[in-house]
Amino acid sequence: MASIVVTAMPFAGHARPIRAVTAELVRRGHSVRAYTGRAYVEMFESVGARGIPWRAAPDFDERDLAATFPRMRGRKGPRQVLHNLEDLFIGTAAAQTEDLLAAYEDEPWDVLVGDPLALGTRFAAERTRSRWATLAPVPAWLPGRGIPPAGLGLRPATGATGLVRDAVLTQVTRFAMTPVDRAYQRARAEAGLPGTRVGFPTMWYSPQLLISPGAPSLDYPRTDLPGHVRFVGDLMDDGGESAIPRSSLPAWWDDVESAQLPVVHVTQGTANVDPSDLIRPTIDALADEELLLVVGLGHRTAPLRGALPANVRVAEMIPYQELLPRTSVVITNGGFGGVVQALRHDVPLVVAGGDLDKPEIAARIDWLGAGVDLGTGTPRPRAIKAAYRRVSTDASFRSRAARLGADLRALGGARAAAHLIEGMR
Missing domain, CATH: 3.40.50.2000 (Glycogen Phosphorylase B;)
Structure with missing residues (x-):
C-alpha cells in the first residue's frame, strides 16, 4: 500500500475526473489524501480519501473568482487567460506549497500526483525531492515540430509557408508569455526554490510522468511527443458505469x-x-x-x-x-x-x-x-x-x-x- 497525495484545483471540471482516479486508487488499497479547496473536500472524502483543504492558499469560490482575484472581474478572452495564469494559478502556488509541505511533515507521501494547474504540486515535489506525476484533467498540449503553438486555435500548416508561420508564431507566443514566465520565477522564489530555465508552457507538467486525458488520435499528428506522456482516454471512465438511481x-x-x-x-x-x-x-x-x-x-x-x-x-x-x-x-x-x-x-x-x-x-x-x-x-x-x-x-x-x-x-x-x-x- 502506498501513501499518495493528489491535488486538484477547486473547479468542478478538475475535481471530478481527479476524484475518479482517486476512487480507483482507494479501491486498490492505497492511502490517499486529496488537497483541494474546501468546497470539494467532501467530494473526495466520499470515495475514501482523506481531505486536505486549502489553508495558506487563498481558497476561492469558482462562481465568483473576482471576489478573490479582482483583475478577473468581467474578463473574457486573452485578458482572462493572462489573469488566470498570473493571479489564480501562479499567484497561489507558493501558498499551496506551504500547505503541501505541512501535509508532508505530518505524513510523508510516497508519490505526489497533481493537477497541472495546481503549481504547488511541482514546487512541493521539488522541495521534498519526491516522485511526482501530473494528472491532467485538461488537455496537455506540449510544443512540438509540425504543429502550431497551442492557444491560437490554429490547424497544422504544410510546406515552407507553414513552417515560417509556425516559427514566427512560436516566437510571438514566447514574447507574449514573458509576464507569465516572470510571475513563475517570482513564485518559485517565494516558495524557496531557485530560478529555472523551465518556463511556459512546460512548467505545469512533471518531467517524470504526465498522464493526459484523450488519445493521440485526438491531437494533431506529431513525431516528437516525449516518452513520459501517457494518454488514458476518459478519466471519468472507471470501467463500471452503474445505473443512476x-x-x-x-x-x-x-x-x-x-x-x-x-x-x-x-x-x-x-x-x-x-x-x-x-x-x-x-x-x-x-x-x-x-x-x-x-x-x-x-x-x-x-x-x-x-x-x-x-x-x-x-x-x-x-x-x-x-x-x-x-x-x-x-x-x-x-x-x-x-x-x-x-x-x-x-x-x-x-x-x-x-x-x-x-x-x-x-x-x-x-x-x-x-x-x-x-x-x-x-x-x-x-x-x-x-x-x-x-x-x-x-x-x-x-x-x-x-x-x-x-x-x-x-x-x-x-x-x-x-x-x-x-x-x-
Whole structure:
C-alpha cells in the first residue's frame, strides 16, 4: 500500500475526473489524501480519501473568482487567460506549497500526483525531492515540430509557408508569455526554490510522468511527443458505469427514455456560464426543429427565465452515463472533459470555443471531422442551426466520432491512470 497525495484545483471540471482516479486508487488499497479547496473536500472524502483543504492558499469560490482575484472581474478572452495564469494559478502556488509541505511533515507521501494547474504540486515535489506525476484533467498540449503553438486555435500548416508561420508564431507566443514566465520565477522564489530555465508552457507538467486525458488520435499528428506522456482516454471512465438511481434523474427523464425524435444536448461547461453565450442561442436555433433539446446548465448558471419551447428540457446536472448513450449530437463550449465523454459514446459535436483552451479543442474536433467548429464562443442561432443540421445529416461525423470513441475506450480511463501512478512507487 502506498501513501499518495493528489491535488486538484477547486473547479468542478478538475475535481471530478481527479476524484475518479482517486476512487480507483482507494479501491486498490492505497492511502490517499486529496488537497483541494474546501468546497470539494467532501467530494473526495466520499470515495475514501482523506481531505486536505486549502489553508495558506487563498481558497476561492469558482462562481465568483473576482471576489478573490479582482483583475478577473468581467474578463473574457486573452485578458482572462493572462489573469488566470498570473493571479489564480501562479499567484497561489507558493501558498499551496506551504500547505503541501505541512501535509508532508505530518505524513510523508510516497508519490505526489497533481493537477497541472495546481503549481504547488511541482514546487512541493521539488522541495521534498519526491516522485511526482501530473494528472491532467485538461488537455496537455506540449510544443512540438509540425504543429502550431497551442492557444491560437490554429490547424497544422504544410510546406515552407507553414513552417515560417509556425516559427514566427512560436516566437510571438514566447514574447507574449514573458509576464507569465516572470510571475513563475517570482513564485518559485517565494516558495524557496531557485530560478529555472523551465518556463511556459512546460512548467505545469512533471518531467517524470504526465498522464493526459484523450488519445493521440485526438491531437494533431506529431513525431516528437516525449516518452513520459501517457494518454488514458476518459478519466471519468472507471470501467463500471452503474445505473443512476431514478431519484437522481430529472423529473422529466421519461421524456428522454421514450423519445422518438433525436435527443440533442447543449452544455456551456463550468467556466464562463452566461447562458446568452451558447445556451440561449441554441434554444432559439432549435426551437422549431423536430428534436428533444436537453439543456445542462451546470452548477453555476442561474435558472433560465421565461417560457421555453415545448421541445426543451432543462436541469442543472445530468448524469452523462445515462444521457450520452441516448444523444445524437452534443452542442458544447468545448470543455475537454465533456468533449471526451461525448466522443467516448460516439457522439459528434458542434463546438463554440470562445477562450481559454476551448478554441484549440474546437479546431481539433473540426480538423478530425468529428464535428463542426463554430469559430466563436458566442455564435448566432442561424450558425448553430446550420451546424446542427450538417452534423446530424452527414453520417461521416458520427463515423469519425465513433473511431475516436473506440480509441478512447481502449485506453483504460481511470484504471489506466491508477496503474501508471502505482508504477511510480
